[in-house]
Amino acid sequence: xxxIFILVLFAGLTTFIPGAQAASYYWDTTAGAGNGVGGTxxxxxxxxxxxxxxxxxxxxxxGTWTTSxxxxxxxxxxxxxxxxxxSLGGSTSSQGIQVNATGYTFxxxxxxxxxxxGATNGITLADGVNLNLSGGVAASSGAGILxxxxxxxxxxxxxxxxxxxxxxxxxxxTGSGIRIGFTTNGVPTNASSYSxxxxxxxxxxxxVVNTTGxxxxxxxxxDSSTSVRFDGSLTISNGxxxxxxxxxxxxxxxxxxxxxxxxADGALSIGESVNLxxxxxxxxxxxxxxxxxYGQLGYGSTNAFGSAKLLLNxxxxxxxxxxxxxxxxGARGIANNILLNGGAWTAGTYVTFGGLxxxxxxxxxxxxxxxxxxxxxDNATTLNGGFIxxxxxxxxxxxxxxxxxxxxxxxxxxxxxxxxxxxSSGTGxxxxxxxxxxxxxxxxxxxxxxxxxxxxxxxxxxxxxTITGKIKGNGQISAGSGSVSGGGLLTVGGLDPxxxxxxxxxxxxxxxVNGLSxxxxxxxxxLPGGPFTANLTSANIVDIFLNPANLSDIYSGGTDWQFxxxxxxxxxxxxxxxTFNLYVYNATGTAKIFNGLNYETYASFAANNNLSxxxxxxxxxxxxxxxxxxxxxxxxxxxxxxPVLMMIGLASLFGMRAFRQKD
Numbered sequence: 001x002x003x004i005f006i007l008v009l010f011a012g013l014t015t016f017i018p019g020a021q022a023a024s025y026y027w028d029t030t031a032g033a034g035n036g037v038g039g040t041x042x043x044x045x046x047x048x049x050x051x052x053x054x055x056x057x058x059x060x061x062x063g064t065w066t067t068s069x070x071x072x073x074x075x076x077x078x079x080x081x082x083x084x085x086x087s088l089g090g091s092t093s094s095q096g097i098q099v100n101a102t103g104y105t106f107x108x109x110x111x112x113x114x115x116x117x118g119a120t121n122g123i124t125l126a127d128g129v130n131l132n133l134s135g136g137v138a139a140s141s142g143a144g145i146l147x148x149x150x151x152x153x154x155x156x157x158x159x160x161x162x163x164x165x166x167x168x169x170x171x172x173x174t175g176s177g178i179r180i181g182f183t184t185n186g187v188p189t190n191a192s193s194y195s196x197x198x199x200x201x202x203x204x205x206x207x208v209v210n211t212t213g214x215x216x217x218x219x220x221x222x223d224s225s226t227s228v229r230f231d232g233s234l235t236i237s238n239g240x241x242x243x244x245x246x247x248x249x250x251x252x253x254x255x256x257x258x259x260x261x262x263x264a265d266g267a268l269s270i271g272e273s274v275n276l277x278x279x280x281x282x283x284x285x286x287x288x289x290x291x292x293x294y295g296q297l298g299y300g301s302t303n304a305f306g307s308a309k310l311l312l313n314x315x316x317x318x319x320x321x322x323x324x325x326x327x328x329x330g331a332r333g334i335a336n337n338i339l340l341n342g343g344a345w346t347a348g349t350y351v352t353f354g355g356l357x358x359x360x361x362x363x364x365x366x367x368x369x370x371x372x373x374x375x376x377x378d379n380a381t382t383l384n385g386g387f388i389x390x391x392x393x394x395x396x397x398x399x400x401x402x403x404x405x406x407x408x409x410x411x412x413x414x415x416x417x418x419x420x421x422x423x424s425s426g427t428g429x430x431x432x433x434x435x436x437x438x439x440x441x442x443x444x445x446x447x448x449x450x451x452x453x454x455x456x457x458x459x460x461x462x463x464x465x466t467i468t469g470k471i472k473g474n475g476q477i478s479a480g481s482g483s484v485s486g487g488g489l490l491t492v493g494g495l496d497p498x499x500x501x502x503x504x505x506x507x508x509x510x511x512x513v514n515g516l517s518x519x520x521x522x523x524x525x526x527l528p529g530g531p532f533t534a535n536l537t538s539a540n541i542v543d544i545f546l547n548p549a550n551l552s553d554i555y556s557g558g559t560d561w562q563f564x565x566x567x568x569x570x571x572x573x574x575x576x577x578x579t580f581n582l583y584v585y586n587a588t589g590t591a592k593i594f595n596g597l598n599y600e601t602y603a604s605f606a607a608n609n610n611l612s613x614x615x616x617x618x619x620x621x622x623x624x625x626x627x628x629x630x631x632x633x634x635x636x637x638x639x640x641x642x643p644v645l646m647m648i649g650l651a652s653l654f655g656m657r658a659f660r661q662k663d
Contacts, residue, residue, distance in 0.1 A: 251277075
């Protein structure tokens with residue numbers, strides 16, 4: 001087992017050559033030839049607590065366990081015989097540590113000094129061995145750490161039932177506790193056995209936290225650019241509490257690949273208030289109650305958080321950090337509810353969703369905790385549960401560099417009040433609402449703006465759901481999917497065009513409805529008197545995209561297309577001043593891209609097909625798929641003369657195609 005471990009960690013490093021042990025020294029606190037080894041005592045860089053004979057020596061040897069001492073560079077510490085408590089009186093270094101008897105405890109008894117146990121090749125546990133770790137009751141995040149400065153803890157070749165257990169009393173004050181630090185920095189650096197590129201401390205055995213007291217046990221990553229990986233299971237015994245806290249650097253990573261088992265609500269927490277590091281959980285974990293989160297929290301399985309509610313504090317990040325299932329949204333959603341924890345956050349601070357390599361699919365609700373919150377999205381996110389619990393609104397932001405902006409799919413009903421504001425310092429937004437009941441943004445209005453670095457491409461808010469408030473801002477409003485070809489109905493409380501709001505509609509047939517579904521994009525406004533709070537002007541751009549299955553449908557079988565805005569009242573005067581742009585699907589078109597399809601201008605299409613380039617946009621009485629009667633937008637294009645129509649009709653036989661979906 002030990003050889004396999006070394007080969008894995010150093011794979012690809014040409015400088016590594018397995019170093020021969022110069023000598024093994026046996027922990028011994030009582031001199032005497034043949035009287036055995038082991039016992040309780042203080043371990044320092046110079047303590048006379050070592051036997052050269054595994055059965056006991058007549059006199060004991062003083063250690064020189066430092067990074068510059070001969071023993072630290074080349075020799076191995078062996079703990080066997082009578083197990084006892086080994087208290088670190090300073091930081092030591094060695095080539096390796098072997099523990100051959102169960103019941104030993106390595107401890108730092110100081111609550112103020114950090115003491116490290118160093119071993120280039122890590123700790124190796126013999127068959128059936130449990131090693132205890134403990135420490136002083138420290139009251140601050142940077143003090144009293146028992147540090148393991150090594151390549152990891154592994155079972156010896158052929159060994160089974162090996163584990164480490166953290167024991168001791170965490171103290172009676174919340175915030176105090178036993179602190180175990182993991183690092184690889186500072187171990188012996190002789191060229192034959194160590195490489196500075198080696199940065200992972202692997203805990204390959206099962207770990208148990210079995211501490212008492214009101215405080216917490218803390219697992220730290222003690223140096224920047226260092227990761228700690230728990231490959232075995234992690235059990236938090238009943239009455240114990242554990243905080244996984246990588247530290248103050250974003251380059252520190254603490255990963256648990258094995259399953260986590262807890263026996264009490266809230267037994268596990270992520271980070272302290274100063275934490276910026278990343279914790280990755282990828283097992284099938286039994287977590288209940290609240291999971292308090294500071295810093296970055298990644299997940300690599302749908303059951304990474306069990307049934308716990310995630311309490312995300314200001315500055316926290318939540319993101320999928322590894323592939324899950326087949327990668328589809330249905331296979332990788334997490335069911336946990338989320339609470340945006342605390343009272344009012346510091347101005348400008350936020351919680352981030354994404355940013356760890358994958359988009360999020362969140363099936364639970366996001367509780368705003370009665371506050372106005374700022375949320376940032378660093379990857380595509382699907383929220384199926386909705387936002388709840390605020391009277392002060394919500395602001396959503398991103399710094400996307402993706403063409404078309406950051407994707408956000410909202411499929412749940414939200415129950416907060418106050419306005420929702422979309423801003424972006426990047427390329428903007430691509431938002432699709434798909435709620436089947438309630439309102440996607442609670443009861444307030446939506447201020448939907450373009451990105452400040454969008455290269456002239458509008459943010460798009462579309463969908464087939466309902467928004468009870470009015471939509472404001474200078475973004476583009478559409479219906480149906482925000483990224484896939486095809487029609488749909490979006491219901492809104494009204495449209496406020498006064499900030500140069502833009503609109504876009506895809507039309508696949510002359511008839512607006514097809515049974516209970518929609519051929520064309522329709523925005524239904526429930527605002528009394530018409531869809532808009534003010535008349536459209538030339539600054540309001542309305543893009544119309546003709547995308548029928550057969551391009552000849554554009555000029556045959558009638559010329560009128562129903563689509564677009566829908567209201568109980570005729571709104572012809574409200575749209576008369578708008579700027580209308582008409583486009584036709586063309587696989588090689590370069591005039592516009594919409595929902596992943598290329599388009600040419602209608603003028604270009606008309607010229608290529610001997611058609612008149614004129615068209616008109618107005619209103620007509622119409623009926624929605626559910627039977628609601630009102631007025632819809634009407635597009636009229638001219639019919640060609642009969643000879644031209646015959647020629648174009650023959651050409652159109654080569655234009656048959658299926659709808660295309662955006663990659």
